[in-house]
Amino acid sequence: xxxxxxxxxxxxxxxxxxxGAFSWLMRARPTKPxxxxxxxxxxxxxxxxxxxxxxxxxxxxxxxxxxxxxxxxVPSPGAIVTKFVDVWQNGFTNTSxxxxxxxxxxxxxxxxxxxxxxxxxxxxxxxxxxxIRGIFDPPIEFYRPIPPLAYLPLMIIWFGIGETSxxxxxxxxxxxxxxxxxxxxxxxxxxxxxxxAYSFGASRWQVMRHVILPSALPEILTAMRIGIxxxxxxxxxxEMVAATEGLGYMVLSASQFLQTSTVIMGIIVIAAIAYxxxxxxxxxxxxxxxxxxxx
Amino acid sequence: MGLAINxxxxxxxxxxxxxPVEALRGxxxxxxxxxFIVALGASGCGKSTLLNLIAGFLAPTSGEVxxxxxxxxxxxxxxxVVFQKHALLPWLDVRENxxxxxxxxxxDSKRRYRTADKFISLLGLDGFEGSPVYALxxxxxxxxxxxxxxTCDPKLLLMDEPxxxxxxxxxxxxxxxxxxxWEETHKSVFFITHSVEEALFMGTRLIVxxxxxxxxxxxxxxxxxxxxxxxxxxxxxxxSRDFIELREEVLKIIFADEEAA
Ligand SMILES: Nc1ncnc2c1ncn2[C@@H]1O[C@H](COP(=O)(O)OP(=O)(O)OP(=O)(O)O)[C@@H](O)[C@H]1O
Ligand SMILES: [Mg+2]
Numbered sequence: 001x002x003x004x005x006x007x008x009x010x011x012x013x014x015x016x017x018x019x020g021a022f023s024w025l026m027r028a029r030p031t032k033p034x035x036x037x038x039x040x041x042x043x044x045x046x047x048x049x050x051x052x053x054x055x056x057x058x059x060x061x062x063x064x065x066x067x068x069x070x071x072x073x074v075p076s077p078g079a080i081v082t083k084f085v086d087v088w089q090n091g092f093t094n095t096s097x098x099x100x101x102x103x104x105x106x107x108x109x110x111x112x113x114x115x116x117x118x119x120x121x122x123x124x125x126x127x128x129x130x131x132i133r134g135i136f137d138p139p140i141e142f143y144r145p146i147p148p149l150a151y152l153p154l155m156i157i158w159f160g161i162g163e164t165s166x167x168x169x170x171x172x173x174x175x176x177x178x179x180x181x182x183x184x185x186x187x188x189x190x191x192x193x194x195x196x197a198y199s200f201g202a203s204r205w206q207v208m209r210h211v212i213l214p215s216a217l218p219e220i221l222t223a224m225r226i227g228i229x230x231x232x233x234x235x236x237x238x239e240m241v242a243a244t245e246g247l248g249y250m251v252l253s254a255s256q257f258l259q260t261s262t263v264i265m266g267i268i269v270i271a272a273i274a275y276x277x278x279x280x281x282x283x284x285x286x287x288x289x290x291x292x293x294x295x
Numbered sequence: 296m297g298l299a300i301n302x303x304x305x306x307x308x309x310x311x312x313x314x315p316v317e318a319l320r321g322x323x324x325x326x327x328x329x330x331f332i333v334a335l336g337a338s339g340c341g342k343s344t345l346l347n348l349i350a351g352f353l354a355p356t357s358g359e360v361x362x363x364x365x366x367x368x369x370x371x372x373x374x375x376v377v378f379q380k381h382a383l384l385p386w387l388d389v390r391e392n393x394x395x396x397x398x399x400x401x402x403d404s405k406r407r408y409r410t411a412d413k414f415i416s417l418l419g420l421d422g423f424e425g426s427p428v429y430a431l432x433x434x435x436x437x438x439x440x441x442x443x444x445x446t447c448d449p450k451l452l453l454m455d456e457p458x459x460x461x462x463x464x465x466x467x468x469x470x471x472x473x474x475x476x477w478e479e480t481h482k483s484v485f486f487i488t489h490s491v492e493e494a495l496f497m498g499t500r501l502i503v504x505x506x507x508x509x510x511x512x513x514x515x516x517x518x519x520x521x522x523x524x525x526x527x528x529x530x531x532x533x534x535s536r537d538f539i540e541l542r543e544e545v546l547k548i549i550f551a552d553e554e555a556a
Contacts, residue, residue: 192382199350200396200447201372210399214386291385294429 036294075261080268083261092250092262097269104247105273107163107238108231111170115227119178120220126179127186127216128208136179144176148234152241161242173234174227181223185216218285218292225281232274296363296450296483298326298349303358304508305344317508318344322358324502324511326451331477331484331520333498335491335545337552341509342487346455349485350376362451372400375444377454382440383428389415390424392439396447407446414442417476434465438472445476454486458493470497471529478524491545495519496533503545505552513548515541 031037057077063069064076071079087097126133143151148169159165189212197207239248247266254262285292305319318341326332334342347353348360351370360367362374370376375396383392390411391398397407415424418438428436437457444452457473458466470493477484488494494501498517505512523532532538 190381192378192380193384195350195352195370196376196378196382196443197395197399198352198370199372199374199376199453200399201370202399206399210395211384214384217386289386291427291429295381295383295385 039293072258072260075264079261080265083265084269087262087265093244093253095245100245100247100250101269101273103245104235104239104270107167107246108170108228108235111167112174112224112228112231114167115171115174115178115231116224119175119227120182123179123182123184123220123223124186124208124213124216127183128212133183140176140179143172144180148173149237152237156241165241166238166243169238170231170234173230177230178220178223178227181226182216182220185219185223186212188219189215218289221281221285221289225278228277228281229274232270235270296326296328297361298324298451298483299361300324300348301359301361303348303355303360305341305348305353306356319348319355320508320510322348322509322511326483326485329477329481329483331486331497331499333486333488333494333501333517334504335488335494335501335549336504336509336512337506337549338489340504340506340552342504343455344509345504346376346453346485346487349451350374350453372396372447373449374451374453375447375449377437377440377444377452377457379456379459380433380436383436383443385427385429388425388427389420389431389439392428393442393446395443400447410446411442414445417445418442418472434461434469437461437469441473441476445480448480450483452482452484454484456487456489459489466493467529471523473497474520474524477520491542491549492533495538495542495545496523496529501545503548512552513545515545517541 031039031042035042060074061077064071064074064079075083084097091097092100122132122136126136151172152165152169155165155169159168193211193215194207197211202210235246236248236251239246240252243249247270251263251266251270254260254266300322303319303322304317307316307318309315322345324332334345336342344353348355349367351360351367351374384395387395390408393415394402394404394407394411397410398404402410412424415421418441420435420438420442423431423435428439431439437460441454441457444454454473458469461469473484474497476482486494486497488497495517496519499520501513501515501517502511503513503515504510519532519538523529
């Protein structure tokens with residue numbers, strides 16, 4: 001290799017595996033005991049995350065403080081905090097912030113719960129039975145890629161402008177990813193695990209209960225995380241029509257009056273709730289499936 | 296316990312333009328109480344297929360598999376399988392994994408944990424009852440798999456390369472362990488391995504299989520495990536003249552098969 005005068009010095013200079021920003025792409029370092037060598041993306045991220053948030057906040061503060069953009073477009077971080085306190089104390093359109101938040105969380109979590117209760121069993125059934133898969137695969141795959149905004153008018157025509165069409169819209173956006181995740185999870189069990197259970201005389205039901213379901217759990221939990229994300233995404237669309245409460249409603253009507261600080265404040269509240277729930281789900285994941293990816 | 300395979304053949308149907316594979320042809324094999332049959336042969340000669348046939352995961356294309364005179368119609372608790380890997384359940388700890396078969400059979404938790412603990416100590420895993428299985432070494436995981444297969448007191452133990460993933464030292468220890476258990480429990484064992492030495496040392500009978508179509512090409516009766524259980528040291532058995540001669544003979548057969556293939 002190195003005695004090839006033509007290639008080696010140049011190549012080495014270009015991709016020296018020991019130095020350079022992308023050295024981590026070339027080789028993995030030995031792990032600490034208790035970790036598994038070579039697991040993709042393993043490692044601490046918390047400090048970098050804090051740094052990343054701090055940088056973004058600083059940049060935001062800087063552009064507003066220096067007056068590079070008008071407050072109408074980007075209000076300062078301080079203005080958002082002031083707005084938050086203001087709306088917290090005085091409410092928005094005669095409704096308290098807490099109430100807006102509770103109404104929206106209720107819609108999202110109600111739809112999420114419903115989607116899990118129906119989607120997970122259906123997904124598992126689709127994974128287990130070709131008949132059920134054959135029946136439900138086309139409709140789910142058909143509506144899944146359609147943006148909720150596109151069928152929102154239909155929901156309203158069919159179910160009116162009340163709570164039903166709002167929750168249903170969110171439900172539909174959560175349902176597909178949860179059901180498809182559960183369906184894929186059914187495939188996680190190794191065939192040896194399934195055969196072992198059968199060779200102990202297990203019934204099909206027992207194999208499902210004791211082997212297939214537990215091994216599908218990591219994927220189901222991931223699907224739930226993805227699903228609730230879709231739920232929050234759909235919230236604003238759901239509250240576009242004839243809503244008088246809710247964070248999505250607050251953001252939309254504030255935007256009509258060019259109250260940019262309320263818009264941003266609302267967005268941050270939505271993001272904070274969604275993110276806290278995701279953290280909770282990750283915690284649950286660590287508690288419930290500590291073996292994930294380890295065997 | 297009596298197992299009889301009569302003129303069994305297995306043909307995997309053609310798929311995606313490939314030709315059908317005749318994995319087994321004209322297999323005749325009988326197995327009595329307390330026999331230890333070892334299957335040896337080049338990769339792809341149908342050993343796992345034969346094991347799946349006995350386990351009941353696979354039905355023969357023609358011929359029959361009889362267990363105590365009855366046609367095998369599916370897997371059952373009278374035949375436990377030890378797999379090469381990936382067969383433990385990572386959400387259960389060691390004790391629960393070992394007790395898994397009993398749980399499926401509806402044995403109450405107190406009794407099944409007592410039985411499990413007995414086999415855990417038999418396999419030298421004391422102190423690890425509550426450990427998660429993914430935190431064990433490969434050799435320990437394999438012993439958990441063997442303990443799990445034993446708890447249901449099967450008549451027939453089916454092992455598909457159970458020691459293939461172990462290092463030489465652990466492997467020899469595991470061989471002696473399995474022989475000890477075999478002597479103690481009087482089970483019948485069907486054991487697949489790639490190691491000629493292991494095959495000769497463990498079995499009471501050896502079948503050497505040939506590929507395309509998979510068939511039993513040679514059969515040998517083996518005295519060595521009895522000698523080991525009679526008190527002779529394992530290494531001494533494996534270094535004895537007749538052992539080495541037979542080992543070379545079997546190796547020659549397998550190499551000839553590989554070349555013909
Ligand atoms: N599910 C299957 N579908 C089609 N062909 C198969 C299938 N399983 C095995 N075969 C073929 O049958 C033949 C025997 O396979 P088998 O797994 O029994 O071999 P083996 O002796 O266990 O090999 P190894 O020692 O590598 O495990 C092989 O040629 C293989 O390609
Ligand atoms: Mg095999």
